[in-house]
Each structure stands twice: as structure tokens, then as C-alpha cells.
């Protein structure tokens with residue numbers, strides 16, 4: 372039996388098994404097996420065609436990937452908001468490879484990747500879907516692009532495909548500490564009450580993965596699926612925006628109800644009419660949460676034309692790396708002006724571990 376068949380068989384069994392207290396343990400085992408086979412499926416296919424043109428080098432300060440079914444307008448968007456022209460066509464699968472463009476916004480250079488449309492079951496290898504969803508793993512933000520004139524199920528279906536390759540959208544990792552050891556057996560501790568699973572199920576999951584020695588500390592009421600995520604350790608937690616395109620093609624009533632259903636992470640646009648594109652850029656910027664830092668040489672004005680863009684959580688050390696690779700090793704101290712200075716508007720003298728904030732000005736002093 373091939374892996375796909377095994378997956379189908381397990382799914383079949385799960386659907387036939389009633390969900391109740393008595394079957395919880397058995398279902399947990401099935402889920403663990405299912406996750407194991409899915410992981411196997413995603414291992415690089417040695418026989419299959421190479422992902423030609425898919426290995427686009429990351430560039431700029433962050434990467435945003437466009438994921439959607441064929442002809443939702445991904446290439447149209449790229450061509451509108453970047454200087455890159457990606458071929459647009461009224462037929463499906465116009466784009467067959469990854470096309471990078473650069474979004475220049477607030478002094479940041481954001482790489483926007485146009486990708487081929489995916490089809491249902493993309494993650495199982497249909498179309499070039501597997502390559503596409505694999506590229507999505509490298510994104511700092513994923514855009515789920517949806518055609519307003521088509522099925523309302525698109526978002527759900529895209530989420531399913533991404534989930535199948537281990538991408539969890541807009542979620543944070545479960546609060547579980549999992550440490551493998553070479554001996555000593557299994558210890559399981561929990562700081563909260565477990566209502567969605569129990570110790571026996573957890574032990575059986577560990578057994579499925581042939582883990583016989585480990586420490587588990589559960590600090591959140593996790594589900595079986597979440598616990599499996601922790602054990603596999605291959606999940607990626609990526610923020611996502613939903614972009615509904617072609618709003619020029621639907622009635623005001625439809626538009627209104629879509630706006631109601633959307634969450635704070637939904638943007639409605641029309642590439643054709645150029646509607647909502649500014650909002651989209653702002654939403655991408657907010658979602659990336661980049662921190663802009665200006666550098667200043669002693670006695671000079673800060674260089675406002677060329678900020679360094681960093682991820683949230685960046686420190687003075689990250690700033691040093693952004694200027695020059697070896698700068699941190701000659702570092703003596705830094706002066707910061709701005710929100711992260713506790714004497715703001717006066718500067719603060721800080722070390723390498725100081726957290727910088729958006730719009731800080733930094734001067735580095737070396738030995």
C-alpha cells in the first residue's frame with residue numbers, strides 16, 4: 372500500500388469511529404499515524420521533477436507569498452504593486468514558476484512572490500502544488516488570495532492545503548516544553564488541567580513515534596493535534612492576510628456580507644480598478660511588524676534616507692549585523708534615541724542585548 376492509500380485508510384477509519392470518551396485513545400493513535408504519513412509524503416520526492424525556477428533567492432527585508440487558486444489575480448497584483456511584470460492571462464495556470472517582485476514601502480524592501488495557482492489536493496502533489504506550498508513555508512507573511520466572484524469556500528480550502536504541509540496560519544506554537552533524552556523514560560507534567568487529551572493518549576502518541584525517553588511539560592490545555600505538532604517539531608507558524616480580489620465583479624450586497632464575515636486580517640481589493648491597494652500595502656506592513664532603525668555617525672544628523680529594517684525583537688546586536696558582519700565583535704557601546712530609550716527624548720547608553728523599537732536612532736561606538 373502506498374502512503375496515500377494508507378492515509379485514506381486511516382481517514383476512513385476515523386470517519387467511521389464515533390467520537391466519545393471510550394474512543395478518544397484510539398482516535399489519538401490514528402491521528403498520530405496520520406500525521407506521520409503526511410510527514411512522509413512531504414519528504415522530497417527523489418524521482419519526481421526538480422522544482423525548477425522555484426528556488427528564488429530570498430532578498431530584501433522580508434518575503435510575502437501569494438497563494439491562491441488559478442486566475443484569482445495573483446500576477447495582476449504583482450504587476451500592479453511592483454516594477455516586475457508577471458504574465459497575466461484569462462486562462463488557468465498562466466504562471467508556472469515563482470516570480471519575485473519588490474515592494475518598496477516605508478523604506479523597506481519587501482519581496483513579493485507570485486506563484487502558480489494551486490488546485491485542491493495540491494499538497495498531495497497535484498499540479499505543482501507541492502512546490503508552491505513548500506515555498507509558502509519560507510514566507511514571513513502569506514497572502515491567501517481569493518476571487519470575490521467565486522466560491523466562498525476558497526479560504527477554507529487554501530488553509531487545508533497549507534495545513535497539510537505543516538503551515539499553521541495566524542497561530543502561535545502550543546505552550547508545551549518537549550525535551551528528548553537518551554535515557555530515563557518518559558516524564559509528563561502539566562501546570563494546567565488537561566480537558567482535551569490525557570496522559571495515556573500522550574504516551575501512546577509518543578510510542579507511535581518510537582520516543583521512549585523524554586520530558587514533557589504541558590503549560591496549556593492542548594489538543595491531540597497540537598501535541599502531535601510539538602512532537603513533530605516541523606510546524607511553521609506564519610501570519611496570513613486574506614485578500615479578496617475582483618470586488619468590481621460583485622454586487623454591493625455580496626460585498627457587504629463579505630466585509631461582515633472578514634476578520635481584521637481581510638482586505639478587499641480590485642486590481643483592475645486599483646481599489647484598496649494602498650490599504651493592502653499598509654496591512655502587509657503591519658503584519659510584518661518590521662522595525663525601522665536609523666543610524667547616526669557621531670556629530671552627524673541621522674541618515675533618514677536609508678533605514679535598517681528588522682524583525683520585531685531585534686537588538687542592538689541585530690543592528691550591528693545589519694551594518695557590517697564584523698561590527699558586533701568590535702562593539703563598545705551604543706547610544707539610542709527614540710522610543711526604546713528610557714530617557715527619551717534624551718539618548719540612552721546601551722549594550723548589545725538592548726531591544727530596539729520602531730524609528731529609533733542608533734549610534735554604534737567601537738573599541
Ligand SMILES: Nc1nc2c(ncn2[C@@H]2O[C@H](COP(=O)(O)OP(=O)(O)OP(=O)(O)O)[C@@H](O)[C@H]2O)c(=O)[nH]1
Nearest residue numbers: 441442443444445446447460464465466488642643
Ligand atoms: N474583474 C477583474 N478581473 C481581474 C482583476 N484582477 C485580475 N483580473 C483578471 O483575472 C484574470 C486572471 O488574472 P491573473 O493575474 O493571470 O491570475 P493569476 O492568479 O496569476 O492566475 P494563474 O497564474 O493562472 O494562477 C485576468 O484575466 C485578469 O485580467 C480584478 O480586480 N477584477
Ligand SMILES: [K+]
Nearest residue numbers: 442460462465
Ligand atoms: K491566469
Ligand SMILES: [Mg+2]
Nearest residue numbers: 445446465466
Ligand atoms: Mg499568475
